[in-house]
Amino acid sequence: MLQSPLPILFAVTLGVLTSCTHDPIDPVDPIDPPLAGACDPDTVYFQNDVLPVLVANCASSGCHSDNNPADGLALTSYAGVMDEVKASDPFDSEVYTVLLENGGDIMPPAPAAPLNATTIAMIKTWIDQGALNNSCNECDTSEVTFSSNILSIVQGQCQSCHSSSTLSGGVSLMSHAEVAAAVTNNNLMDAINRVNYSPMPPAMSLSECEINQFKIWVNDGMPNN
Numbered sequence: 001m002l003q004s005p006l007p008i009l010f011a012v013t014l015g016v017l018t019s020c021t022h023d024p025i026d027p028v029d030p031i032d033p034p035l036a037g038a039c040d041p042d043t044v045y046f047q048n049d050v051l052p053v054l055v056a057n058c059a060s061s062g063c064h065s066d067n068n069p070a071d072g073l074a075l076t077s078y079a080g081v082m083d084e085v086k087a088s089d090p091f092d093s094e095v096y097t098v099l100l101e102n103g104g105d106i107m108p109p110a111p112a113a114p115l116n117a118t119t120i121a122m123i124k125t126w127i128d129q130g131a132l133n134n135s136c137n138e139c140d141t142s143e144v145t146f147s148s149n150i151l152s153i154v155q156g157q158c159q160s161c162h163s164s165s166t167l168s169g170g171v172s173l174m175s176h177a178e179v180a181a182a183v184t185n186n187n188l189m190d191a192i193n194r195v196n197y198s199p200m201p202p203a204m205s206l207s208e209c210e211i212n213q214f215k216i217w218v219n220d221g222m223p224n225n
Contacts, residue, residue, distance in 0.1 A: 039136035044126035046078060047135035048207070053119055054081060054095070056157040057108050078133040087131040090124045099123065113163035116155050139209035144216040145225040146176055153210050154179055176224040183218055 044050065054075045058064045064075040074080040075095075084094040091097060098107040099120045106114055126132075144150070154173050160166070162173035171186060172178050182188040191200040192211060199205070206214070217223075 039138040053156045090127040180222040
């Protein structure tokens with residue numbers, strides 16, 4: 001049974017900013033298929049899409065990390081996640097069903113913001129597609145937009161702690177204006193590039209593609225597009 005996970009977040013200041021802490025994740029399980037190819041827009045990939053969300057929202061110390069995981073369930077690897085997943089059957093997969101609960105049973109628990117509908121649907125699609133340990137290596141930086149690229153990264157890995165209900169470090173990342181302000185005033189790019197004492201996310205970095213998308217968006221003037 002999943003226990004209350006303490007979600008992680010982007011810490012977006014150099015200096016003083018309270019942040020969730022995480023144990024380093026286990027080495028990645030062998031990928032199936034072993035050679036990742038170009039990304040299919042209709043496929044959800046465990047290593048690219050699902051694992052970063054679970055680590056960001058569930059794998060904090062004292063919850064579902066590798067160090068004394070709650071109920072013995074660590075959500076930092078494919079093998080650990082599959083302990084609570086039945087391939088092709090999301091409604092018999094507790095990793096998914098706890099996201100649909102109400103009140104005190106929902107995960108992540110209050111005061112953390114629940115996962116948004118798009119992220120929950122993405123996890124369901126991955127399970128429907130067979131819950132494969134898959135990945136892809138295509139990186140599209142030809143047309144980076146806030147709505148298509150930056151927002152999805154922030155929703156999956158930041159908002160559970162940086163929302164109006166949690167407001168870790170006094171920083172909210174729920175809107176375009178707030179994300180842009182974090183870049184301008186709170187050293188968000190230094191944090192995600194892991195060049196300060198508190199790199200974020202702490203357990204696993206954004207992918208090279210995601211960081212490049214952030215850089216392109218910032219260099220373009222951070223448009224709300």
